Amino acid sequence: MAKAPATFSLKDQLFNAGSLGDLADELAAGVPGFERDAFHRKALSGIAERSLMECLDWFADCAEPYLAPDFPTMADQLEAAMPQRLDPSLSDDDFGRFIHAVPGILAVRHGLEEHRERALDLLYAATQRFSMEFYIRAFLNRWPEKTLARLANWAGDENYHVRRLVSEGMRPKLPWARKVDLNLDQTLPLLDRLQADETRFVTRSVANHLNDVAKTDPDAVLERLAAWEAEGSQNPKERAWMRRHALRTLIKDGHPGAMEMLGYRGDVALDVSVTVAAPAVQLGDALTFEVTLTGESCPVLVDYRIRFARPSGRSAEKVFKLKVGQVTADKPLVLKKVHKLKANATTFELHKGAHGLVVQVNGADRAEAAFEIV
Numbered sequence: 570m571a572k573a574p575a576t577f578s579l580k581d582q583l584f585n586a587g588s589l590g591d592l593a594d595e596l597a598a599g600v601p602g603f604e605r606d607a608f609h610r611k612a613l614s615g616i617a618e619r620s621l622m623e624c625l626d627w628f629a630d631c632a633e634p635y636l637a638p639d640f641p642t643m644a645d646q647l648e649a650a651m652p653q654r655l656d657p658s659l660s661d662d663d664f665g666r667f668i669h670a671v672p673g674i675l676a677v678r679h680g681l682e683e684h685r686e687r688a689l690d691l692l693y694a695a696t697q698r699f700s701m702e703f704y705i706r707a708f709l710n711r712w713p714e715k716t717l718a719r720l721a722n723w724a725g726d727e728n729y730h731v732r733r734l735v736s737e738g739m740r741p742k743l744p745w746a747r748k749v750d751l752n753l754d755q756t757l758p759l760l761d762r763l764q765a766d767e768t769r770f771v772t773r774s775v776a777n778h779l780n781d782v783a784k785t786d787p788d789a790v791l792e793r794l795a796a797w798e799a800e801g802s803q804n805p806k807e808r809a810w811m812r813r814h815a816l817r818t819l820i821k822d823g824h825p826g827a828m829e830m831l832g833y834r835g836d837v838a839l840d841v842s843v844t845v846a847a848p849a850v851q852l853g854d855a856l857t858f859e860v861t862l863t864g865e866s867c868p869v870l871v872d873y874r875i876r877f878a879r880p881s882g883r884s885a886e887k888v889f890k891l892k893v894g895q896v897t898a899d900k901p902l903v904l905k906k907v908h909k910l911k912a913n914a915t916t917f918e919l920h921k922g923a924h925g926l927v928v929q930v931n932g933a934d935r936a937e938a939a940f941e942i943v
Contacts, residue, residue, distance in 0.1 A: 580621045583667045589613055589628070592668040596632055599650025603635045622745060625667065629674040640679040644691045647672040654697040655730060661769040663730075665699030673704030685712055689719050696734045705738035706749045717755060724759055729768040736763050736774040742781040753782065753789055760793070764811065765802040772803075772811050779815035783827075787819055791826050820870065821888050823932035832868055833931035839864035839896065841935035843873075843928045849941045852919060853912035856940060860891070860928050862902040869896055871904060872929045878922030878942070887917065888929070910942060 589612050597605035612631045619627055636643045651672070655663050672695040680688025689708060692701040708716040720735045739749060739756045756778075763775050783790040794812055797803065803811070812830065813820075819827035825835050839862050846857035862869060871891040876884040889908070896902045910919055921942050928936040 580616070580624065583621065584616050584624050584628075586613060588666065588668050591666075592628065592671070595652055596635070596650045599648075600635055600646045608632060608635065621667075625670045626674060628668065629671045629678070632671055633675065636675075640684045641687050643675065643679060644672075644684075644687050647675065647691060648694050651694060651698055654728070657728065659770075660729070660767075661773070663770065665730075667699065669695065669699035670703070673699075673701045676701075677704050677707045681707055681711055685715065689716065692734075693723070693731060697728055697730050700730065700737065701734055702737040702740075702743060703746050705734060706743075706747050709739065709749050709751060710747075713751065713755070717751075717759075720759060724762045729766070729771055732763060732766060732768070733771045733774050735759055736771065736778050740774075740778045740781050742784065753786065757789070757793060761797075764797050769807075772807060773814065776811045776814035780818050783816065783819050787824055787826065790815060790819070791830060794830065820932070821872070823872075823929055823934075825932055828870070828932040831870070833870045834867065835931045835933045837865060837867045837869075837931060839867070839869075839930060839935065841928055841930055843926060843936040843938045845926065845938050845940050848939070849943045850910060852910060852921060852942050854910060856908045856910055856926070858906055858908075858926060858938065860904040860906070860936070862896050862904075862930065864896060864898070866898045867896055869894055869902070869930055870932075873906070874927040874929060875908070876925035876927065877917075878920050878924055880920055884925070886927075891928075 586609075589609055593605045593609040593612070596608065597603045608631055612628050615627045615631070616624055636646055652669070655665055672691055676688040676691045676695070680691065685708065692705055692708075695701050705716070705720075720738070723731045724735045726732055736759070737743065739751055739759070740746075741749070741751075743749075760775050760778060763771055766772050766775070779790045779793065794815060797808065798812075816824075816827040816831060820831065823835075828835055841860065841862050843858055843860045846859075850856050856875075860871065860873075862871070870893050872888055873891050874886050874888050876886050879885050891906060892904050894902055894904075912919065919942060923939065923941050926938045926940060927934055
């Protein structure tokens with residue numbers, strides 16, 4: 570009997586005997602009297618029963634008995650135990666290792682109330698090894714003005730990981746993170762400084778930050794992007810990339826202002842048709858369809874939405890990308906798509922019944938077809 574394929578576990582990849590051995594070695598090198606093997610055994614023993622983020626707190630729990638009880642001395646010890654800074658010659662995708670979150674956790678636990686400035690110094694050093702975006706947020710909520718003043722200084726730091734922390738730490742919808750209670754008057758001026766950064770790791774964070782804002786205040790995002798365009802302080806190619814990345818949610822939603830900013834007119838004169846290959850599709854097979862666009866020459870961004878049948882009788886919709894292209898007046902643009910209707914999907918379960926297919930061009934619904942999953 571064949572074995573079932575192993576399930577990938579990010580937690581197991583991040584936290585194992587090897588990675589915790591590295592952390593134990595670092596702490597032993599920086600903290601006098603640190604019992605390396607005892608820490609290693611205890612830290613490993615608690616992984617299985619905890620989630621990924623709970624493991625980080627557990628590692629801090631395991632390290633804390635070996636650290637000084639007063640926070641300033643503890644911070645000195647944690648800094649002495651830090652590995653080398655992340656490679657400054659890289660410009661992107663250098664997030665660091667999760668095991669190096671321990672200083673951030675302890676900075677919040679022991680420095681937030683009575684040792685704010687020393688704790689922020691510790692976060693400054695730690696974020697050059699592993700992003701402190703989760704932990705700076707506690708300081709932004711507890712001491713907003715003082716922490717923002719520190720971020721304003723960090724926005725000009727020579728280390729790009731520190732500059733990135735300014736944007737990433739303030740993001741309104743940072744994944745896995747606690748909510749941060751800031752308004753746009755507090756955050757956008759710092760993004761104004763960071764948007765001209767030469768490092769993609771920073772500009773990606775700025776674009777992601779704006780994409781977060783777009784979910785609640787699209788106009789603020791469009792206004793900021795227009796202002797940055799007029800200012801011209803960023804490389805045009807990078808600015809265009811940031812604009813697309815920052816507007817991705819609005820584009821998916823067909824927001825007219827976002828479409829226009831990217832050069833896609835919603836009112837363009839086009840004839841659009843969609844044809845499904847078969848009106849009934851077996852669950853587990855694929856929906857095959859063809860979209861034809863004719864009309865005036867123009868750039869087009871073509872998406873499609875599927876209206877899924879649900880057991881409740883209501884429908885649920887999901888948007889999928891189809892094509893970024895160009896319609897020319899003398900030749901139709903024909904697009905073909907095979908969309909797999911997975912029978913064993915875990916993130917979005919499919920059900921039998923009547924479904925709908927909607928073709929969206931430059932943010933506007935232009936054609937529809939019906940099909941059934943049987």
